[in-house]
Amino acid sequence: MARRDADFDALIVGAGFAGMYQLHALRDRLGLRAQVIEAGSGVGGTWYWNRYPGARCDTESHAYCYYFSDALLEEWEWSERYPAQPEILRYLNFAADRLDLRRDIRFDTRVTGARYDTEANLWHVETDTGETLSTTWLIAAVGCLSAANIPDIPGLERFEGAWYHTSDWPEGGVDFTGKRVGQIGTGSTGIQTAPAIAETAAHLTVFQRTANYSVPARNRPLDEDFTQAFRENIPHYRDLLRSTPNGHPFRLADRKVADVTEEERRKIYEEAWAKGGLQFRAVFKDLGVDREANATASDFIKAKIRETVTDPRKANILANIDHPYGAKRPPIDTHYFETFNRADVDLVDLRATPIVEITATGIRTTEATYDLDVIVFATGFDAITGPLLKLNITGAGGLTLAEAWQAGPRSFLGLQVPGFPNLFTITGPGSPSVLTNMPVAIEQHVEWIAGCIAWMRENAIAAMEADEDAAEAWGRHVNDAANATLLPTVPHSWYLGANIPGKPRVFIPYAGGLPRYRAICEDVAAQGYPGFRTKDTAGKTRATSNGLPPIRGFTAPLEAEPQAV
Numbered sequence: 001m002a003r004r005d006a007d008f009d010a011l012i013v014g015a016g017f018a019g020m021y022q023l024h025a026l027r028d029r030l031g032l033r034a035q036v037i038e039a040g041s042g043v044g045g046t047w048y049w050n051r052y053p054g055a056r057c058d059t060e061s062h063a064y065c066y067y068f069s070d071a072l073l074e075e076w077e078w079s080e081r082y083p084a085q086p087e088i089l090r091y092l093n094f095a096a097d098r099l100d101l102r103r104d105i106r107f108d109t110r111v112t113g114a115r116y117d118t119e120a121n122l123w124h125v126e127t128d129t130g131e132t133l134s135t136t137w138l139i140a141a142v143g144c145l146s147a148a149n150i151p152d153i154p155g156l157e158r159f160e161g162a163w164y165h166t167s168d169w170p171e172g173g174v175d176f177t178g179k180r181v182g183q184i185g186t187g188s189t190g191i192q193t194a195p196a197i198a199e200t201a202a203h204l205t206v207f208q209r210t211a212n213y214s215v216p217a218r219n220r221p222l223d224e225d226f227t228q229a230f231r232e233n234i235p236h237y238r239d240l241l242r243s244t245p246n247g248h249p250f251r252l253a254d255r256k257v258a259d260v261t262e263e264e265r266r267k268i269y270e271e272a273w274a275k276g277g278l279q280f281r282a283v284f285k286d287l288g289v290d291r292e293a294n295a296t297a298s299d300f301i302k303a304k305i306r307e308t309v310t311d312p313r314k315a316n317i318l319a320n321i322d323h324p325y326g327a328k329r330p331p332i333d334t335h336y337f338e339t340f341n342r343a344d345v346d347l348v349d350l351r352a353t354p355i356v357e358i359t360a361t362g363i364r365t366t367e368a369t370y371d372l373d374v375i376v377f378a379t380g381f382d383a384i385t386g387p388l389l390k391l392n393i394t395g396a397g398g399l400t401l402a403e404a405w406q407a408g409p410r411s412f413l414g415l416q417v418p419g420f421p422n423l424f425t426i427t428g429p430g431s432p433s434v435l436t437n438m439p440v441a442i443e444q445h446v447e448w449i450a451g452c453i454a455w456m457r458e459n460a461i462a463a464m465e466a467d468e469d470a471a472e473a474w475g476r477h478v479n480d481a482a483n484a485t486l487l488p489t490v491p492h493s494w495y496l497g498a499n500i501p502g503k504p505r506v507f508i509p510y511a512g513g514l515p516r517y518r519a520i521c522e523d524v525a526a527q528g529y530p531g532f533r534t535k536d537t538a539g540k541t542r543a544t545s546n547g548l549p550p551i552r553g554f555t556a557p558l559e560a561e562p563q564a565v
């Protein structure tokens with residue numbers, strides 16, 4: 001139940017895919033007084049900030065957009081198989097115009113703190129423009145990968161050249177002409193940006209800590225026929241995206257590695273390699289769950305790397321991969337390994353020769369000094385929890401989110417945190433989030449949150465928060481789901497928080513698959529929100545004190561839904 005004396009019914013933080021749709025859902029469907037607070041000067045979230053050369057989505061364009069509106073799908077035309085950052089940004093601007101969102105977005109405004117007032121059932125949200133705004137519901141739509149990880153390497157402040165993190169790239173771009181560039185990091189971002197930087201830089205040195213798999217993206221322009229066929233089959237694509245475990249437009253093949261001969265297997269991998277893209281991991285259903293099966297895919301890709309890279313020293317460093325394929329986020333690329341065949345591109349193995357310091361003129365490892373004009377940090381993010389913690393949220397009774405999550409994030413369904421009433425997190429920790437095609441996961445969360453708020457209004461509920469016991473049970477289920485896969489077996493994975501010194505090692509996203517997750521969320525809503533503690537406008541409270549009632553999907557065996565993450 002919203003308070004009329006509050007500044008807003010709902011404040012949403014972030015104007016990316018999530019915040020934009022949440023604004024539309026609350027303002028235009030429920031009639032709430034809702035606003036978005038956005039630090040950037042425009043909409044786009046991740047795609048507003050990540051302007052580095054080569055930035056492109058790894059999801060195919062026709063699947064990387066809003067599906068809640070046929071009109072948006074029919075009016076937009078993608079130009080390439082994978083959308084590049086400028087095209088996604090144009091798309092999100094188109095959606096903002098089409099839905100008339102901009103009038104309710106405060107740009108150039110960063111949330112610096114939020115405090116819950118238990119008496120008034122209100123959030124007080126502070127901004128860097130000096131305002132304090134009150135709201136009944138606070139919705140964090142801050143994205144999973146928006147808190148940059150800039151490693152604490154001694155000497156960075158002494159560096160006399162320029163340095164950039166890929167996620168905070170200058171709007172006008174960076175001119176690498178004639179420059180010696182050092183790039184640290186070979187995750188999805190580093191693998192996209194190295195070939196693009198090499199195109200114009202005088203010299204590129206890639207500093208690799210963990211060798212990584214990559215499958216060719218096989219990007220290409222889309223033609224009229226594709227667009228036409230897509231528009232005629234929108235319901236098919238919508239069903240497909242909502243019924244696959246990771247929200248991608250491909251299904252996991254119904255066969256195991258051991259079901260085929262070695263020769264057939266080779267042919268399957270070759271065909272998938274030629275086709276390109278993330279569906280490489282979906283050609284067998286046991287790649288994500290069985291080490292032996294996985295080794296066949298891992299070995300295939302390592303052999304491809306060795307075939308591609310002509311210098312045996314570089315090939316050895318690149319193919320020396322220490323984890324199962326897909327157990328860390330699997331990148332796709334456009335000529336990444338080929339880039340190392342250029343005479344002006346070098347590769348440094350940081351496992352063998354770690355960085356000691358950054359000097360005034362470059363990077364010094366235990367073995368050599370590399371003179372550089374520019375350093376590019378493609379070093380990733382304090383993922384999922386980082387952007388939420390940066391909001392400086394204080395919940396009921398003065399408990400901060402940082403305190404509540406000291407031993408790792410706790411939530412019910414990745415949607416609400418015990419002790420933080422009326423705060424919702426879109427694609428928060430404990431939800432499928434980064435293991436899926438994000439817009440699909442976002443739409444499901446936005447719609448669930450809108451449904452929950454509508455229910456609160458209908459039932460005169462003033463405040464709602466996750467129960468401790470529900471969060472406990474959910475945490476166990478998130479762990480079980482991860483343990484049914486190979487995902488938690490990589491000790492240096494950012495899915496476990498391992499890339500950030502001091503971050504608790506907890507498997508963060510939910511690996512049980514989107515359909516199962518959606519069924520659980522729907523069942524919780526249909527049963528009147530068990531697992532949540534509520535307080536009505538008369539001050540009467542309700543809690544699920546005797547554990548959770550049976551929830552569809554919670555109990556089904558996890559191996560029924562192997563992840564092709």
Ligand code: NA7
Nearest residue numbers: 151185186187188189190209210329378379380381494499
């Ligand atoms: P990632 O996947 O976290 O990759 C970051 C890379 O930076 C990775 O190779 C890291 O090595 C490396 N890194 C991080 N810190 C250091 C230090 N201190 N020294 C050397 N190397 C370091 O981030 P991305 O931006 O590539 O991708 C994130 C997501 O964006 C991706 O999953 C897509 O969803 C889009 P490590 O592997 O930790 O040894």
